[in-house]
Amino acid sequence: MSFEPRSIPIDPDAKAALAAKGLDYRLVDSNDLEALDGWIDADHRGFHHARPRDPGREYDRAVMAERRIHGVYDDDIPEPRVPVATVSSWPAGLSVPGGRSVDGWAVSSVTVSPTHRRRGIARALMEAELATARRAGAAVAMLTATEATIYGRFGYAPAAKAATVEVDRRRAHWIGPDAPGRVHFVEPGSLRDQAPAISRRAVSRTPGEIDRWPGALDRMLGLVDPDSDASRGLRALRYDDEHGQPQGFATFRVTREPNEPGWVEFDVLAAATDDAERALWRVLVEQDFVTGVRGLLRSVDEPLEWLLEDPRAVTTRDAGDHLWVRVVDAAAALGARRYGAAGELVLDIVDPLGYAAGRYTLLASADGRAVVHSPRGEGETDEAPKRERSRSRGADASTGGARAASRAAAPRSMRLHVRDLASIYLGGVRPSVLARAGRIAEASPGALELADRMFASPRTPHLSIWF
Ligand SMILES: CC(=O)SCCNC(=O)CCNC(=O)[C@H](O)C(C)(C)COP(=O)(O)OP(=O)(O)OC[C@H]1O[C@@H](n2cnc3c(N)ncnc32)[C@H](O)[C@@H]1OP(=O)(O)O
Numbered sequence: 001m002s003f004e005p006r007s008i009p010i011d012p013d014a015k016a017a018l019a020a021k022g023l024d025y026r027l028v029d030s031n032d033l034e035a036l037d038g039w040i041d042a043d044h045r046g047f048h049h050a051r052p053r054d055p056g057r058e059y060d061r062a063v064m065a066e067r068r069i070h071g072v073y074d075d076d077i078p079e080p081r082v083p084v085a086t087v088s089s090w091p092a093g094l095s096v097p098g099g100r101s102v103d104g105w106a107v108s109s110v111t112v113s114p115t116h117r118r119r120g121i122a123r124a125l126m127e128a129e130l131a132t133a134r135r136a137g138a139a140v141a142m143l144t145a146t147e148a149t150i151y152g153r154f155g156y157a158p159a160a161k162a163a164t165v166e167v168d169r170r171r172a173h174w175i176g177p178d179a180p181g182r183v184h185f186v187e188p189g190s191l192r193d194q195a196p197a198i199s200r201r202a203v204s205r206t207p208g209e210i211d212r213w214p215g216a217l218d219r220m221l222g223l224v225d226p227d228s229d230a231s232r233g234l235r236a237l238r239y240d241d242e243h244g245q246p247q248g249f250a251t252f253r254v255t256r257e258p259n260e261p262g263w264v265e266f267d268v269l270a271a272a273t274d275d276a277e278r279a280l281w282r283v284l285v286e287q288d289f290v291t292g293v294r295g296l297l298r299s300v301d302e303p304l305e306w307l308l309e310d311p312r313a314v315t316t317r318d319a320g321d322h323l324w325v326r327v328v329d330a331a332a333a334l335g336a337r338r339y340g341a342a343g344e345l346v347l348d349i350v351d352p353l354g355y356a357a358g359r360y361t362l363l364a365s366a367d368g369r370a371v372v373h374s375p376r377g378e379g380e381t382d383e384a385p386k387r388e389r390s391r392s393r394g395a396d397a398s399t400g401g402a403r404a405a406s407r408a409a410a411p412r413s414m415r416l417h418v419r420d421l422a423s424i425y426l427g428g429v430r431p432s433v434l435a436r437a438g439r440i441a442e443a444s445p446g447a448l449e450l451a452d453r454m455f456a457s458p459r460t461p462h463l464s465i466w467f
Pocket residue numbers: 046047107108109110111112113116117118119120121122123124143144145146147149150153
């Protein structure tokens with residue numbers, strides 16, 4: 001999904017709703033440096049960050065130039081160049097089970113000034129982002145949330161988790177296989193050329209990861225402000241396979257009090273292969289003169305404890321929601337992923353905002369590909385989409401067998417809210433668990449059991465960045 005995100009017209013409903021409050025909702029022109037800097041200042045203030053210094057501001061300007069950024073302006077304040085609310089968004093692929101990607105709409109930088117809170121400004125912005133996502137042809141909108149109580153009301157739900165993984169150095173005796181390649185220390189800047197390709201492959205094999213945007217890797221590698229203390233403390237490791245091909249990298253720093261062993265801390269470990277993942281973990285956990293290793297935003301399903309003699313060396317904590325997904329085009333979303341089992345399943349989706357509401361028939365074949373039938377227009381408030389929606393989405397020819405197999409019996413069906421669709425979409429939670437929580441209702445016997453098998457993902461969904 002590659003196009004100019006600023007080409008979509010501003011949402012007229014949000015414009016009108018905010019004008020009625022005496023506020024001006026505008027797209028910010030990234031060529032207008034004064035306006036852009038005002039927006040950046042508001043964004044930093046909204047997240048309680050310090051005002052950006054020069055290299056950071058340059059970086060923000062470059063990143064925001066690639067995004068669609070909106071500000072809400074109040075002419076009746078002493079500094080009207082600084083918006084009282086911000087949001088940014090851009091098209092990005094979201095990895096889904098089966099090594100594929102679905103068109104996503106990433107939403108970030110949602111801030112409302114405390115002087116203007118709880119007047120419905122965030123609501124206007126969030127509803128506009130859904131309409132824009134739909135106009136852009138995205139199947140899902142997605143975000144990472146500061147607080148877990150904000151976004152459910154707009155149909156978002158947790159879809160992939162992340163956790164902090166800590167390893168006690170004294171107990172970390174490696175029993176895993178030796179990797180065929182080698183790990184090297186490299187200067188972070190030297191990874192600039194190789195990191196994008198490695199990241200792309202790492203992202204594509206992990207449901208829940210999103211495409212990295214231009215500049216994301218520069219920040220990970222400490223290249224935004226290379227002279228800062230934080231950047232100078234960053235060390236980089238690269239794994240080259242047995243043919244000398246780079247297949248993974250990690251960056252870490254050691255935090256320590258004087259005369260004390262330190263903690264190895266990292267939030268970047270990108271591995272395109274299992275060998276690379278194991279080899280990088282091994283170097284990270286086998287360092288001397290450290291108390292332990294702390295990996296941030298790691299998977300809740302790391303293989304690490306199976307690689308150490310003492311699995312209790314590993315503590316996984318703060319596991320929780322990280323990626324939030326909102327399905328805006330259910331047929332496109334369901335047709336994009338691969339399924340864990342063949343079968344025919346009818347989903348009655350409840351969506352108060354209308355985007356995904358209706359009855360969808362999901363027909364998956366043994367190879368995991370699926371066709372989705374959605375009665376055109378049924379239950380949809382389809383004013384937003386620019387493109388023609390088709391009745392069927394996904395693979396075609398190969399699903400004939402599944403259809404024939406299931407033709408004899410009435411398809412199994414279940415009813416679920418669009419939020420619960422988002423939570424089962426990547427395989428992060430089994431539909432039967434949500435049924436036990438009273439959130440999904442089985443409308444015909446066997447539907448949940450089939451849904452558990454179909455929506456299963458071979459790899460636990462995981463997102464390893466904030467955005
Ligand atoms: C994707 C991201 O960018 S995550 C970052 C979110 N931003 C932050 O955390 C920065 C600090 N917080 C803020 O800037 C603001 O408090 C915001 C953006 C969270 C909310 O802005 P507001 O304009 O006050 O929200 P608004 O008045 O539109 O409220 C919309 C609804 O969300 C609810 N809500 C708003 N903030 C919160 C919150 N922090 N926790 C729970 N509910 C909330 C409101 O009660 C309201 O509910 P209702 O319409 O169903 O009755």
